[in-house]
Amino acid sequence: MNSYMSGPDPLGGKITRRGLFGTGARIGGAALLATGAGDLLAACGGSSSTSAPAMQPVAPKVDGKVLNLLTYPGFFAESAVKGFEKEYGVKVESTAFVGGQELAKIASGQPFDLTTPIASQLPEIIASGLARPLDHEKFKYWDQILPAFMNPPYDPGAKYSVPYAFARCGLVYATEWVKESELTGSWADLWRLAPKLRHRAYVMNDMQTSMGMALEYKGHDLNSGDAKQIEEAGQALVELMPSTGGFSDPSDEELIISGQGWLVPSWSNSMYFSVLQVKDRSSLGFQFCKEGSLVDMNPMIVDAAGKSPGTAALFIDWMLKPENMEANVRQVGAGVPTKAGMAAYEELGKEFPFLKVPPDIVTSFAGWQKPFTAERRKLFTEQWSRVQAVG
Amino acid sequence: MRDRLAGISLLPLSSWLVAFFLVPLGMICAISLATTDLVGTPIFALEFSNYSALLDPLYVPVVIRTLAYAGAATALCILLGYPAAYTVARLGGRHRHAIILLIALPWFVDYLIRIYAWLAILGGNGLLNNVLHQLGLTNAAGLSFVGHSYTVILGLTYSYLPFMILTIYVAVDQMDPRVIEAGKDLYGGPWSTFFYVTLPTTLQGIVAGSLLVFLPALGDFATVQFLGGANQTMIGNLIVNDFSTVGNAPQAAAWTVVIIGSMVMVLVMASLVARIRRRGATHRIGSDVVLGGTG
Amino acid sequence: MTATVESAESPAATHVDARPRSSRNLRHLALWAFTGVVGLFLLAPLLVVVLFSFNGIKSVSHLEGFSFHWYAKLWGNEVILRSLRQSLEISAVATAVGATIGTMLAFGLVRTRLGATRVVERLAALSILTPETAIAIALFYFFTVGLGLELSLLTVMVGHITFSGVFVMIVVRTRLLGVSEEVEEAALDLGAGPLTTIRLALLPQLWPAIAGASLFVFILSFDDFVTSYFTSGVGVTPLPVLIYGMVRLGVSPEINALGTSLMVVSILLSILAMSLIGWKRGRRS
Numbered sequence: 009m010n011s012y013m014s015g016p017d018p019l020g021g022k023i024t025r026r027g028l029f030g031t032g033a034r035i036g037g038a039a040l041l042a043t044g045a046g047d048l049l050a051a052c053g054g055s056s057s058t059s060a061p062a063m064q065p066v067a068p069k070v071d072g073k074v075l076n077l078l079t080y081p082g083f084f085a086e087s088a089v090k091g092f093e094k095e096y097g098v099k100v101e102s103t104a105f106v107g108g109q110e111l112a113k114i115a116s117g118q119p120f121d122l123t124t125p126i127a128s129q130l131p132e133i134i135a136s137g138l139a140r141p142l143d144h145e146k147f148k149y150w151d152q153i154l155p156a157f158m159n160p161p162y163d164p165g166a167k168y169s170v171p172y173a174f175a176r177c178g179l180v181y182a183t184e185w186v187k188e189s190e191l192t193g194s195w196a197d198l199w200r201l202a203p204k205l206r207h208r209a210y211v212m213n214d215m216q217t218s219m220g221m222a223l224e225y226k227g228h229d230l231n232s233g234d235a236k237q238i239e240e241a242g243q244a245l246v247e248l249m250p251s252t253g254g255f256s257d258p259s260d261e262e263l264i265i266s267g268q269g270w271l272v273p274s275w276s277n278s279m280y281f282s283v284l285q286v287k288d289r290s291s292l293g294f295q296f297c298k299e300g301s302l303v304d305m306n307p308m309i310v311d312a313a314g315k316s317p318g319t320a321a322l323f324i325d326w327m328l329k330p331e332n333m334e335a336n337v338r339q340v341g342a343g344v345p346t347k348a349g350m351a352a353y354e355e356l357g358k359e360f361p362f363l364k365v366p367p368d369i370v371t372s373f374a375g376w377q378k379p380f381t382a383e384r385r386k387l388f389t390e391q392w393s394r395v396q397a398v399g
Numbered sequence: 400m401r402d403r404l405a406g407i408s409l410l411p412l413s414s415w416l417v418a419f420f421l422v423p424l425g426m427i428c429a430i431s432l433a434t435t436d437l438v439g440t441p442i443f444a445l446e447f448s449n450y451s452a453l454l455d456p457l458y459v460p461v462v463i464r465t466l467a468y469a470g471a472a473t474a475l476c477i478l479l480g481y482p483a484a485y486t487v488a489r490l491g492g493r494h495r496h497a498i499i500l501l502i503a504l505p506w507f508v509d510y511l512i513r514i515y516a517w518l519a520i521l522g523g524n525g526l527l528n529n530v531l532h533q534l535g536l537t538n539a540a541g542l543s544f545v546g547h548s549y550t551v552i553l554g555l556t557y558s559y560l561p562f563m564i565l566t567i568y569v570a571v572d573q574m575d576p577r578v579i580e581a582g583k584d585l586y587g588g589p590w591s592t593f594f595y596v597t598l599p600t601t602l603q604g605i606v607a608g609s610l611l612v613f614l615p616a617l618g619d620f621a622t623v624q625f626l627g628g629a630n631q632t633m634i635g636n637l638i639v640n641d642f643s644t645v646g647n648a649p650q651a652a653a654w655t656v657v658i659i660g661s662m663v664m665v666l667v668m669a670s671l672v673a674r675i676r677r678r679g680a681t682h683r684i685g686s687d688v689v690l691g692g693t694g
Numbered sequence: 695m696t697a698t699v700e701s702a703e704s705p706a707a708t709h710v711d712a713r714p715r716s717s718r719n720l721r722h723l724a725l726w727a728f729t730g731v732v733g734l735f736l737l738a739p740l741l742v743v744v745l746f747s748f749n750g751i752k753s754v755s756h757l758e759g760f761s762f763h764w765y766a767k768l769w770g771n772e773v774i775l776r777s778l779r780q781s782l783e784i785s786a787v788a789t790a791v792g793a794t795i796g797t798m799l800a801f802g803l804v805r806t807r808l809g810a811t812r813v814v815e816r817l818a819a820l821s822i823l824t825p826e827t828a829i830a831i832a833l834f835y836f837f838t839v840g841l842g843l844e845l846s847l848l849t850v851m852v853g854h855i856t857f858s859g860v861f862v863m864i865v866v867r868t869r870l871l872g873v874s875e876e877v878e879e880a881a882l883d884l885g886a887g888p889l890t891t892i893r894l895a896l897l898p899q900l901w902p903a904i905a906g907a908s909l910f911v912f913i914l915s916f917d918d919f920v921t922s923y924f925t926s927g928v929g930v931t932p933l934p935v936l937i938y939g940m941v942r943l944g945v946s947p948e949i950n951a952l953g954t955s956l957m958v959v960s961i962l963l964s965i966l967a968m969s970l971i972g973w974k975r976g977r978r979s
Contacts, residue, residue: 080939081936103930104931104940113927116838118844207629251629253628253629258941259941262515262941266523269523389645389646393641396637399631406808408798408802409808411798412798419852420817423836426832426836482729483729505737507956507957507961508740510934511919560736564732589721614823
């Protein structure tokens, strides 16, 4: 979920990063000296040395009394966070994850202790040395994690991450204006109905998700790396955009509950929030498409640059505790592939049927968004730039 | 002695601007020529393709649209802001400062909360549609006020109108009432007095206000993000989107350099025109006021 | 427009207007009506914010019932209160430092005849006219990649001081241009030191401009999203950034309660500030 925060540029590996710091400081320094204000560099310079963290697997234990989270506001249940603070005498400080630059902030060595990045970007984060390996043995609730997620494709062996909230992408429609009979259970509905809805259909402003949707619409694999297929998908979006109301920024929920958006691609947890906020639940319909549902997740990782890695691991372990995970699932409306998490999610699914998931999503990662390769990212970016120009 | 004191007092802010404005801009220039690695890290190089990519014909409408929206918003701000600022400054009496404060009130409420309020007014099920529906003017589908070019222009106008009003207010407020009296004796009617005396005297306020509206509007992205629809992208959106797309940071930096570069060119030209004009006439034109006077 | 003669304090008020009063009144009425419409345009969204803050249901688009629920929830929300505190700290420091160095620069620009002043003026003009996003992103890379700093409350303050200082400079400079040097020269002739001269002869005349500019800059800083977002780091979430984040995870009417509270507090503070400066100074000079 929430890959609508299309991730920015985490800086490179440790060596690259240090090299870069050097270059940056030289450029900055030269410019300052050239303008005759060199003393300022000393005044505001600080240390530009980043000691490469010793990447020992981290075990849950209190090694710092302040825990700095970088995540969405309200991404963990208040009761669970409060309980953690009380149990271990730790102060949890949260920094809002709002979109765009978060990974650049982590990558630039900002000492966050724990983050919830997007799973499909995790390999890049790990390769850049930005996440700490975890000492599974020491986690009290490790066995809560579903078997498949002990070895997920985005993090083989779950060495660096603990699964957290996942969501699927589908179409939300206003039942007053889009009849169920008009829908065919396919992404093609968006392309077919958008012109009739006169700018009340929307497209998500997220490269990977929207391009994945267009690839599936064109009958290709959402993770296709084929230049021709990707171009086809880009073209399909370029053609779609003018008949829509544009990108669903800043929040698809707002468009839906305000009655502005009539056919909007949306994450299942956003649907949950939308439906909680409308007067009449039957005014909204939900469709997942037969081509796929572009599953993505925000796992929890312990940041390499953090000052209290043990506390961060302890926080993760605490969240895995069944009662806490139940509270989280109810708060976030997303699935969490732990025993208690899935139980709570299924319970929620009884009241909100669109939250029900086909089992293969959590057993074989069917329809998940896969990490980029450099080549595929370049092809996607080229096409996405074209889409943005008409967005 | 006092001259030295005045000279020293120049130092803090000017060195501040060099350190925290000029040098960072230099870094942006460097990044605009950089490449990136797999995860989007800028690697400093001499990669001019970041600039040539901007020549894609796809961006031509975006550039034209940006200029048009910013221009339209500036014009609207003058049309709405001048009479209002004039009225408050000349007729507001003792309470005019309080009234001006009221005009600045939107700034007290967070930007996003304000935009959401506009969505609540203009949205599909918004207040305006409800009123229209109650009056029997529209059907239940309502009108879509969001996602049009006029909504974006309205949003830009709303965001920057206080700048225009405040600038013109100061200009009118500082006018010597005796000048107007003299003008009235000279030209007679209120309209001719306005056009021959008040307007020229406050012109620098209008020009300064226009620059304070036009230039930030050129770089605005949030208004389109919230109130815009398809085919309404402005350059600011391209920049922000590029920065949050892995690997596109140098592209965004190139856009930034181009925008600032053209701004500097406009200002330099305005200053040259002003200098030529000044040889002939004694009054200073507004662009020079912004260059030399306002800043 | 002869409108001016209406002002009771205007020295021209004694001027006898030969025109019929009614046509002038009509003109004034039209002007005020227009101003009213402009005011409504500016304030309409704020009315909506106030209205929805008392909403009985959890909706930001439908009104139903009346309650103080969102206020209660807001004041129990530690995360929001912490952001509020941080924003206040940032704005207070940015205003104080910005006002000081901005006033100094204004003084330097007006009272020296160095060739460098033209360059400094242009630099300041460029900084105010450059899109904020560009400066914010540049600062982000400067702090992190360039200097290897940890983003903190301090880096946000640095970002805010840049625009605060320049805004204060612009306002104070305009005021300074209208202040003659004679009083200062007289004070110097009487043997006062330069600092005493500035304190006793100059600052009292500049005080309203400095105070007004400071208020303005405080508001700008408090409302700033772009710079705050790019320059904030661990444990720092200025209020506008938090609200942006909250919006992403479901808008709650709490933000309307917050908006209303901010409005009320700012109005009270402004009234206090203005009465301290003295309404009397509002008189036309």
